[in-house]
Amino acid sequence: MPIRSVVFDVGETLMDDTTFWGSWADWLGVPRHTLAVLVGTVTALGQDNAEALRLVRPGFDLVAERQAREDAGKGESISEADLYPDARPGLDALRSAGLWVGIAGNQTARTAELLANLDLPVDAIATSGQWGVAKPDPGFFARVVDWAPGSPDEIVYVGDHRDNDIIAAKASGLRTAHLRRGPWGYLQADDPALKANADWQVDSITDLAPLLS
Structure with a gap:
């Protein structure tokens, strides 16, 4: 067919996804390398990538945090370089x-x-x-x-x-x-x-x- x-x-x-995860590290106030390692760890464990964010901030609410970033003028961005x-x-x-x-x-x-x-x-x-x-x-x-x-x-x-x-x-x-x-x-x-x-x-x-x- x-x-x-x-x-x-x-x-x-x-x-x-480098920019994507880097922006989340900046928002959460942790080094970008730290979050990158955590994303790799949860990936190796077969978990959803968002679990890395919850390791940094227990009780992390992805929907609420996305809105908070938008309200602060630090929301999603995608450029040709991404x-x-x-x-x-x-x-x-x-x-x-x-x-x-x-x-x-x-x-x-x-x-x-x-x-x-x-x-x-x-x-x-x-x-x-x-x-x-x-x-x-x-x-x-x-x-x-x-x-x-x-x-x-x-x-x-x-x-x-x-x-x-x-x-x-x-x-x-x-x-x-x-x-x-x-x-x-x-x-x-x-x-x-x-x-x-x-x-x-x-x-x-x-x-x-x-x-x-």
Whole structure:
């Protein structure tokens, strides 16, 4: 079955999360290296990354703290420098090959606005904050199937995370491409469950167009 659509995760797939975690370290008043180590630790333990923030500040409320940052003028920000170098050319190559390209990840509605401001070569952008459902919930991927052109087996979901991206998308009938990048991408690259559920495994977004077109 030919591929019609390619949909991308955001964090550590298209976007380097260094600025994201650095801004949280600054907000919480801890050295950036400290939070980076904590994020790596909870990742290795298989926990959600937000647990690193709760280690720094017990009882941490992510929603409330996001709002507090916005109110203080220190809210979310995304610039061209936050994109991985292969993101823009890789997306452009897929569109040039005639594929529909989308971005859909576990981010806030504000992140969707910030990504749209970058004028990336994509057909559409959506986030869990807009949809009201987050990965790995099957409802998220049901939204992807309704949103992107093609039947599930004509849609490829690209991400770095074994459970949230590859296994969950595959369980919903999509094709999957694992990107060996970021803490999760490297840590889980040789995991048998990931290997069993990934149709492709790549080291760069620019590898995808020749494989999928």
